[in-house]
Structures are given as C-alpha cells and as structure tokens.
Amino acid sequence: METLAQIGVTDDNLQCLEKLKSYGYIDELQEGVRFAASIALSKKLYQGHNLMKIGTKLNTRWNTDLVDPGSYFRDIIKHLNLCPENYGVGLRSLIILGLDYIYEKIKDQDIVLIGGILDV
C-alpha cells in the first residue's frame, strides 16, 4: 500500500489527493501528484514564487524520482531554469502549487469538476 509519508505535501494537498481518489479519478496518490505538477507547469503557477522556499517548507526530503522516474519534470525544470539550485526541490514545489490550485477549485464541489481548469 502506498504510504502518505512517502510524498511530503501539505494537509490540504493530501485532502485534495484523497478527494480525487475517492471520486474515482485516480487509483494511486502518485497519479494525482504527477497531474498536479503538470497543471502547475501548464498554468505557470511557479511565477512570482521562490520555489526553494516552497519546496523545503515541509522539511521533508522525499525522493522525487518516485513520481518522476523518466526525468520528465526534472528536465523541464532544468531547461526552463525554474529552480537551478535543486531540481528535486523544484518538482516538490510544483506539486504543492498544483495541488493547492486544484484543491481550491474542488474542495467545495459535490461533483468534482476539474475540466474547467485545464487548458487542453
């Protein structure tokens, strides 16, 4: 079974993941985490934020390779120069920002609607 401790995100982020899971949109938390990171990139949620600060605020150092085994996010973060100090911290920040954004939209919904927040 997937342990929540492996993915260090905020309580709200976990609520968001649990809601997506219970609604039947994801089977495993990692799927939601990847989706959130992708949304954060698509929406450029990183703009105006210090990613080093966001990615280290929870004092967890979980290995982001768990959710990015093919180095997809890592390479985008690297080449867009989003968090040159530490790509892993950069990815954690994108996940937190993405989940915050999604949760803000769905937390009060009975019927979960995420289609409206997508560009594609």
Place this chain on the structure above:
Amino acid sequence: MLHINSITIRNFRPYYGVKKFDFGSENGLSVIFGDNGIGKSSLIRALKFVLYDEFDNDSEFKIKNELNIIAWEEQSYDMYVALDFDYNDDKYILKRSKTMNTMLSEPKNDGDFIGSITLNKNGRIQSNDETERLLKNIIPKKISEYILFEGETISKYKDLLDNNKNQEIYESIRKILGLTILENSQFDLENQLEQYENQRIKLLKDKSTNDNLKKKLSNLEEERRILEESIDDAILKRDEALNQKSKYEEFLRSNQRSNDLIEKKANKEAELKIANDTIQGNKDTIKGLIKNYKYFSLKIIESSLEQTPQDIVRLKKIKDEQLNKTDKIKMLEELLDSDECTYCGSNMDDKHKKIIMEKINKLKKSFNPLKDDEEEILLSHESKVMRFKELLSEIKPNDKKIKDLETEIQTKVIETDRLKTDIKGIKDQINSLGGDNIEKITKAYASIERNIDLHNKIIDDCDTQLKVIQKSIDQIIKKEIVDIDLSKIDSKIKTTKSLIEIFKDAIKKFSYKMRLKVQNDATELFKEISNNQEYERLEFDDYYGLKLIDKRNRIVPNISSGYMTLITISLIYGLHKNSSLTGTIVLDAPFSVLTDFHRDRIISAFQKLSPQVILLVYKDQVDIFKVREQMQGKLINEFEIYQNKNHPDYSYKTEVKRWED
C-alpha cells in the same frame, strides 16, 4: 637455480665509467680481492640497486650519494647496473639505470632523475609487469639476506646467539624454509572460512525474510479464501432472494395494478443502471486521461520551442558566419596547395596566389569566434531544444476532453437522482397496494429487495477487499520466495574448519622437523670447520635462538667472535641445504675475526654452501695460493679491485683486473 654470469657497473659509487665482473657460466668460487674502502661492499649495494631499486643511504638526495663523484663533476648524470644471470635454464639480463631528465641542466633532487628497468629473458624484453613478477619469483627481497651477506647481515645472525631471539631473522628463516607458504595457505583458508560464515549469515537473514514473507503470504491467502467464501455465500443468498423475488413478482403481476407498477419500476431501474454505467465509464476515461499527465504540460514545451530568445538568435547568427568563413578559408588553402585552379584547371601564377593569400588573411582577420561563455549558452540552448523535442515525441494525445466527460457526468448525476426518486415513489405505491395477500406479498417483496441490495453490497465490498489482497499477494510473489538450504554452506564451513586444523597441525610438525634438520646440518658443518673437539653440537630453540653445546651437554658460555662467525656460516649452510633456495651466495669480508685455521676451514666449506659463491675479501686476509690448493680447481675466478694512486681523484676510480693463470 640462480647463477650470476656477470655484473656490469657504470658510474656507481667508486666505479667510474663502465666496469665488468665476468664470472662466466661455470660453478665454483669467485674471489674478489681489494683493499678496504675501494668498492667491495659497493658491489653488494650495486646488486641491491639492480634487484630492488634500493640505495643504502639515508640522505635526502640519495642518487647524488650513489653516483660516482667524477662522473657528477663531468655532468655525466647517468648510472646503471646490469646483471647477466641464468635461472632455471632461462637466460636473463636485468638492467636498472638512473639518468637525469634531459630537460634539466643540473639535478637538484632524486625527482630530477628518470629511473628505468629492462629485463631481457632469452633475448626478449619483458613488460614492466612481467619484469616485476619475474624478479619477485627469482630473488624476492625478503630472502636477499640469504644471498647477499654483508657484514651487517652476518651480525644479525650473531644476534641469535646473543639474544636467543631475533624476530626479523626468525621470520625470514620461516620464510626460507617454506613455513610461511603453509601459513599463507592457512590464512587463505581462514579468510575463506570468514567468507563462508558471512555467506551463512546472509543466507540466514534471507531465510528469515523469506519465512516472514511466506507467513504473510499464507495469512493473505487465508484472508482471500475467507473473502471468496463470503462472496460465494452472498451470491448464493442473493440468487435465492432473486428467485424468491421473481416468484413474488409473478404473483404481483397477476394483479393488473401491481403488474403495471413493477413494470414501471423495472424500466426506471434499467435507466438508472445505464446512467450509472455512463458516470462510471466517464470517470474511468478521465482516470485514463489523468494518467497521461504529460499531455497537460504539452503547451509549455511547445511554446518554449517556438520562442527562441533574441540572444540565442544573435549567437547562432555569429556562429553560422564563423563556420561559413572557416569553410571558405579551408577551400582557399586547398586551392593554394593544389597550385591549380579548380574551375579552369590552369596553373596559378604568383599573382593569383598572392590574391588568394590576401583573401585568406582578410577572412582570418575578420574571424571573431564566440567566447567560451557564449558557446556554453548556445550549447545549453541546443541541449534544451533536443531534450524538449524528445519529450514532445513521448507525449500521447488525449482523444477526449475531461470537460465534456464531466458535463455528461453532471447531467447523468441529475438524471440518477431523479430516477432514484421515481423508483422510491413506485416502491411506495407497490407497498401501499391493498388486499390481504397483496399487502402481505408486497411487504415481503420490499423486504426481499432490501436483502438483494444488502447481498449486492456485501459482494461489492468483499470484491474490493479481494482486489487489495490480491495486489499484496502479487507483490509478494514477485519477490521470488525460494527455499533456502543451509546444509551446503554448513558442510563447506565444516570442511574448511577441518582443513585449518590439519594445516595448523602440519605447520607445527613441519616446523619442528625442519628445525631439527637445519640443526643437524649446521652441526655437521660446524664440526667440520671447528678445531675444538669439546664442542659437540649446535642447538636451536623454537625461535632459532642458538646454543653451542659441549660434549658434557653444557651450554658453552662466552663464545668468541671467531666461533660466532663459524656458527653463522654453519647456520647459513643448514638453511640453504634445507630450503628450495639454491644459487649464488655473495659474501662480504667474513674473515676479519677468524684465525688462519678457521679461515682455511671455511674456505673449504664454501663448496658445500652453494654451487656459486662470490667472496669479497680484504686482500691480506687470505692466502690465494692456499685457497687455490684447497678448492681443488673449484676456484674459477680471481679479480682484484684497485685504485691507481698516481692518478688524480684515484679514490673515485676503482679499476677491475682479472688474475689469469
């Protein structure tokens, strides 16, 4: 067997220029006579240098101390020693040299010299690794003390008598007698045992992990069995209830009113199922789309590829221009080299060549390559473009839109709510139908419908749990649980332990036996060369501490220096006779404390010591005529080393002269 054919020395200590000691291939005694301080001991040092790259001085600039002073003053900063020898039917020439680095005018320290070694075996130069390996086999450094006997080495043996225990000599005696080989084998076995024991610990850990997994698997399988039984039981009960329900329905259908209501309810339930299936289907589709997470960040990659920063555009332009210029320069240079016009084929005269040269110079002058940091920026951009294109090719398109699917879900949720309300209303109507039997049956019908829902819920819940358990079971099975058998490793450990015990016992017995043999052989020679009939035998303790025992079995106290030398020579004889080491022995001035009688006896014993003995002696210490007589044709070489006192700097110019018959 080792046999030294010749030693050639150049600019080493008192030997200026090239000097050679040619011993030939015949076995026997070679004597090198010389006054004190003119190069006898230097010969042993030359051997240590060529064999082990060893200098016998403690100064910071060692080579300066070893290189001949006159050669140094003449700025001839090179020296070498070459050793021509036979070993086990192979012919070797070993040469070691030190030469000043040619980039320098004067050496300041050892680091300014380049050392080189070459080993020629049967006419073929060996690689450095092979040279090292061969030298280690032929004359290992640790046993050099059994070949090259300097005054100091002999005094170490005398320590055996004085202190009764000299760890260094004791260790090397064990080595020469082959005891350390046995001990090394024992150490190897002990290491092997340690490895086996570590393997056993690992196997035990694996076994424990496997046992835990097996236990967990067994528990999960039990849980699965219980769940499967529960599902079977619920299905059975639900089917019975469905059967009962259909009977009730049959009865109720006989009544027109109830029949209409049941029909209506069935239609609504069918609609509800379709709506729920649509909702579930859409959710599953959305789940699939979310799994294709890369698609949602597609645009950021695309837009990044579409927008090339102005800086990069500028740098690319400069780079293209430079490449273009490089190509042009190359083409013009080729044209110049060919002397012939590529276009018209006619020979170019100096005027045309000058024009081309001017063009080349003009192009070179305008050449303005990118700076390193600019190249780096360009490279980094190219790497980004390449990677982003790769990422794009990995992204699969999403054929449906989440938004559209969700809109349909919304509609269907509203529809299901309405249908549920309708069905509830119909059920109420059925329940409220009047008449004795009708009322009874409708109540039973409502109850059985609730039971069917309950059984369905049990089946669904159990099914969900079953999936979770099955996933855990699959994960455990993937880990490949194998039965671990410890008996093999236990058997290996037992065998190795037995072997170690056998080796320990063998070493003890062999050590004792060898000590007795060395003792007997040393005593045999000692009695031959000693003139004191009271001295009966030599005795060694476990550490090769030496005692001289007299006829009345008493330990002889205060042994004279002369007798100590005799005992040492006897011990060397005993050791050589009982070891695998046979070959040349070089002895430096062993006669200083001996009487004429003992000197004569020792010389005659040299034949026994080794097939080839090279003796370095102070010329007044031996009577060469007597030696010739005693050796009965076994004295095969006589050299004299001397210095011509009429020559300036004679102290640094030792000459070698062979005494012919």
